[in-house]
Every structure is written in structure tokens, then in C-alpha cells.
Amino acid sequence: MQKEDCFYLGKIVSKYGFKGELLAKLDSDDPGQYEELESVFVSLGNNLIPFFIRRCQLHKTNLLRLALEDVSSEEAAERLMGAQLYLPLALLPELTGNQFYYHEVVGFRLVDQHHGDVGEIKGVNDQAAQPLFMADKDGKEVLIPVNDNFIKKVDRQDRIIHIQTPEGLIDLYLGES
Structure with missing residues (x-):
């Protein structure tokens, strides 16, 4: 094993x-x-x-x-x-709804309600006080807090996590205004 x-x-x-x-x-x-x-x-x-x-x-x-x-x-x-x-x-209990295991969402896409595609989740940093999605958007790293208030829907079938982040958060990483 x-x-x-x-x-x-x-x-x-x-x-x-x-x-x-x-x-x-x-x-x-x-x-x-x-x-x-x-x-x-x-x-x-x-x-x-x-x-x-x-x-x-x-x-x-x-x-x-x-x-x-x-x-x-x-x-x-x-x-x-x-x-x-x-x-x-195989012994992990199956989660439903907006609950997920960190390893389960690697490879999912993050889609923000206002910004659109934020990138592919490459991992979750759970070493800090606030766990962070680590996403890659065209070679740029985007860090999004794993926060119940930001996560609107986990779509396991299409492998997408729909989020709504505070205004300006994603722009900090992608240099857009």
C-alpha cells in the first residue's frame, strides 16, 4: 500500500x-x-x-x-x-453537497460568480490557520481561502467548485482591474 x-x-x-x-x-x-x-x-x-x-x-x-x-x-x-x-x-465516508475532502478536489476547476474561470486546483494548503485552494490560472498561482461563505456549489460530476469571492481578491493574483 x-x-x-x-x-x-x-x-x-x-x-x-x-x-x-x-x-x-x-x-x-x-x-x-x-x-x-x-x-x-x-x-x-x-x-x-x-x-x-x-x-x-x-x-x-x-x-x-x-x-x-x-x-x-x-x-x-x-x-x-x-x-x-x-x-x-476506500474507507473514507462519502461526502455530499458542498462537503469535500481536500484530496478529492485536486483537478477541479474554480469558477467565480463574477470573475469566471479562476483556474485548476493543484492542491490545498492546510498548514496555515486558514486552508487555501492553490489554483493555477495560465501559469499564475491563485490562492483562495477554503471558506464556507465563498463556496456556493461543489459540482462533482463536472469537477467544478463554484465560488463567490470578495471583490478584488482574484484581481490581486491575476493583475486585472
Whole structure:
């Protein structure tokens, strides 16, 4: 399994007890939907290593307590500290309406209500306080905040996100007035 075939689930943040159990902080609005996992991929080095799960339960709102097969000591758990967890893309719940996963909209076109075609989405920068669509319009990068107030419609069939941005935002990037 390759990382590009998976989605980021979360990160192992601490050990739990002395029998190899781990706590993972999940990158999810609904961590409870992952309590029934049978396996998970752990990123070690440049590889994704599959681990079967013996026991899995929610621990305080957004942490998942994991007991992995072949991890039964504090030392074995220590080797997994800080590791990232992944699951196959096929396990992502399907979203509808104007909800979307960032990886899902790469390749979609952004079309502004007043400006028209803003370009093709090349990625989403979610490292800042405000996630940004990174679009390419004829070789120029255009950054549009991923904001519910700007997104008017997600058209999955035609691969278009219809937006309405504040006046002047797109002109900053394209040099038009």
C-alpha cells in the first residue's frame, strides 16, 4: 500500500499503560467512527506497515486507544511514538453537497460568480490557520481561502467548485482591474 492510496488518520501521541497500548490523536471531526477498525497502516521510515488491531476504543473525545497485535510491551510501543496512521481511501465516508475532502478536489476547476474561470486546483494548503485552494490560472498561482461563505456549489460530476469571492481578491493574483 502506498501513501497516495491512503488518507491520513492521525498520529500516535503517547503510550497508555505498560502493555504496549497506544493513544492516537485522530484528524477527524467524528473520531467515534473509527472505533471498529480491524487494522491500520503505520508510517515507519518510508514504508506503510500494516498492523492488526486487537482492541480499539475512544479515549476522551478525540483520542483512540489502540492495542495492536505484535505490540505488547512498553518498549515496542515506544518505537511507534510519533508515527502517523493511515487508512485506505476506500474507507473514507462519502461526502455530499458542498462537503469535500481536500484530496478529492485536486483537478477541479474554480469558477467565480463574477470573475469566471479562476483556474485548476493543484492542491490545498492546510498548514496555515486558514486552508487555501492553490489554483493555477495560465501559469499564475491563485490562492483562495477554503471558506464556507465563498463556496456556493461543489459540482462533482463536472469537477467544478463554484465560488463567490470578495471583490478584488482574484484581481490581486491575476493583475486585472
